[in-house]
Each structure stands twice: as C-alpha cells, then as structure tokens.
Amino acid sequence: TGYCWCVTPQGKLLHNTSVRHARPKCNRRGKMRRGSGLIGLRNQKPKKECGRIERSNFINNLIRSFTVEFNRTSEVPKNATELELEKQAVSWKFGTLDKDSNKTLSRDEYRELRKLVRKVVKPKKCARSFSRFCDSDRDTYISLQEWTKCLERRTIKRPRGNKKKNPDGELGVLQGSVPLLSSDTAEFGAERSDRKEEPEVNDCLSDRKSVLEEQSNLESYVPECAPDGRYQKIQCYKSTGYCWCVHEDTGKPIPGTSVKDLNPKCDAVQPPSRPMKGCPENRKNAFLKDLMEFLSQTMEEQKLSGSDKGLLLIDQHPLNEQIAAWNFHALDTNKNKMLERKEWKTFRTMISTHKKLRRCGKKLPRYCDVNHDRRISMTEWLNCLNAHKSSSGKYGRC
Known part of the structure; x- marks a missing residue:
C-alpha cells in the first residue's frame, strides 16, 4: 500500500505516524499532523469504481491540463523536456493555490479546484476522490510532498490483447481543447455559485478492493470490512502479528489499542456519556x-x-x-x-x-x-x- 509508520522499541505501533510514499519522522512525533490512518481510495458504487488504470489515466489527464495552463500563463523554459515541464507545471499550480504560502493546501484552498476537476477531467469516477487520494495521511491538508507524489505521471500497463478504446473517452479530457483549471475561469462561474459540493463516502469494501488490486507484496496490510461497508472494529497486520481498534466509519486507528499476537478489546473502548442540550x-x-x-x-x-x-x-x-x-x-x-x-x-x-x-x-x-x-x-x-x-x-x- 505504500504506507510506513513508527513503532516503539518493542514493535508497538505509534498512532498518528503513518504516512504514504514517504519516511515518517519518528523522532519528531509531536509535530506529526493529526488524522493519519491506513486508508486508501474509496468510492461509493462498485460499478463506478476508480481502479488502477482509471486512476492513472485521470492523473495523466490532470497533469496535461496543468501543463497547458502553465504554458498559457507563464514563461516556459525553451530547452525544458516534457517531463521537466510537467513537474514545473505541477509545482506552479500548487503555488497558485497556496494563498498563504505555507507549502500546505487547506480544504478551502483546494475546494474550487476540486469542483472544477470533477466537471472537466476524465475519468469522472476518479475525479470525485481526487483530493482524498492526494491527502495520503487523511488530515484534510495536502502538503507539497503529497501533491508532487500524487501528481506523478503514471505508466499505464494494460492487459495483453486489450486494444479496445474506452467508449467513455477515459484517455482524454472532457473537451478537445484542454480548459484552464483555475477558480476564476469564466465558463464555470455560473455553475459554481449554486452547486453544492457532494460529500465523499467512506467505503471499506472499495478500499479493500483497491489495496488488493495494487499490492505486489502479499504481506501488505489489507483492511477487514463489515457487511455494511464499514471497517471491522479490529484490524490486523497479519505479517507482523499486530492488531488494533479503529473507528468503524473511517478506519482510523484508535490510539493506545495496538497489541501483538492478541485481539484488542475494542468493545471496552466506549465513548464517554455526553450531555444533550435542553434534555437533562x-x-x-x-x-x-x-x-x-x-x-x-x-x-x-x-x-x-x-x-x-x-x-x-x-x-x-x-x-x-x-x-x-x-x-x-x-x-x-x-x-x-x-x-x-x-x-x-x-x-x-x-x-x-x-x-x-x-x-x-x-x-x-x-x-x-x-x-x-x-x-x-x-x-x-x-x-x-x-x-x-x-x-x-x-x-x-x-
């Protein structure tokens, strides 16, 4: 799955330290961002899942859109290769969104981009989970490292003999001329004001399927799911023998519940009683x-x-x-x-x-x-x- 995390000298999982496609800073635990979890890409309907090939097409199309926009609005180096140009475009786009220049995109900063991406870039079934896929540690912020890692050009390996083109045109963007993905684009102004942002749906079943499709190592962590699509209370990394409790809706680990070669007592981790305003x-x-x-x-x-x-x-x-x-x-x-x-x-x-x-x-x-x-x-x-x-x-x- 690409996840790494910190452990104690005894091998016990340290909460809020898991990161994807990067090395966690185990000696700086106090500065780790909240909300880390072993969660992957999710979608709501099985028939519209964003698989590995679809996701690669989507990322490549999005990079293409950024590159075209970069060429139109910036001075491009004459001798730059295509790969160098794409990397510059991805970095440039991050800078235009990062209004407070803190090298981190908040939800407010990438909200408009997310809306435009869902209207323009194909496959549309991958556009809905774009921000969740890039936010690998699930803290609702996208760091520059997460952004550049997420927006790397994918090499698409199709099954042998499958030369049939996708009828939905998934290898291209929605329009023949690639539109600018900027919040002030005039052609989207009318729709943006009165259209609500759809919530993203957590689905363990889609998460599990995505992990099984992508993993090359059979010892990787695979989430266990309940029949209703939520996460099982107990999750285990079978190759290490560690098990821990998670929040059933999100799959995020509950701190202090990790044990080795045992099942944690997740039913004992009950939320405290809260007062109900207006009802003693x-x-x-x-x-x-x-x-x-x-x-x-x-x-x-x-x-x-x-x-x-x-x-x-x-x-x-x-x-x-x-x-x-x-x-x-x-x-x-x-x-x-x-x-x-x-x-x-x-x-x-x-x-x-x-x-x-x-x-x-x-x-x-x-x-x-x-x-x-x-x-x-x-x-x-x-x-x-x-x-x-x-x-x-x-x-x-x-």
Missing part, C-alpha cells in the same frame, strides 16, 4: 429507552407488512444494535451510509406525534452529530443511542 441526563436516559422501544416497534411493523426488503439484521450483534442499525438503513434513503438533513426530516415526522419523544427528539440530530459535519454516520448513530450496551434476545436474519 435523567430525561435523556428515559428518552433513549423510549426511543429504542419506538424503533423496535417500527421495525416489527415494517417486517410484518413485508416492506423491509433488503434490510438485514446481523444476528451476532446485541439486540439494541440490530434495532438501531435497521432503522438507520431504513432512514438512509440514498444509501450513502450517512443520515443527511433531508433524511432527518423523516425521522422528525415519525416522532413528532409521540409525546415522550417529541421534546428530546428535536435535540437528537445535533447531539448525534459529534464532528459537526451535518451528517450522522452509523457509528455516531449507534453511539448516541447507546446501542452498544448489551441486551438480551436475538433476532434471526431476515
């Missing part, structure tokens, strides 16, 4: 109990009516977790593994006529949204409902 602790506990009963009743009614097709229960999980997960999937109408604001309206309508649930129920979305991104992940949902607590009884698989 005793009332909150009663509300969550009543809500779980309401969700259980809703699930049973849907099962009896036969309108729960495709909503499966994982019978080895605690009953409360099964109930909460079933309702999450029922509310997640666009199947992006996130409850968004439109989907919360359905939930609010459900509980608006229930006297016991109405008051605290209005506060639930903000309470569940721990990272304040206006979306509720499965893990946030299960945690805020206390669904991980043990409960008696099991449901069979639907």
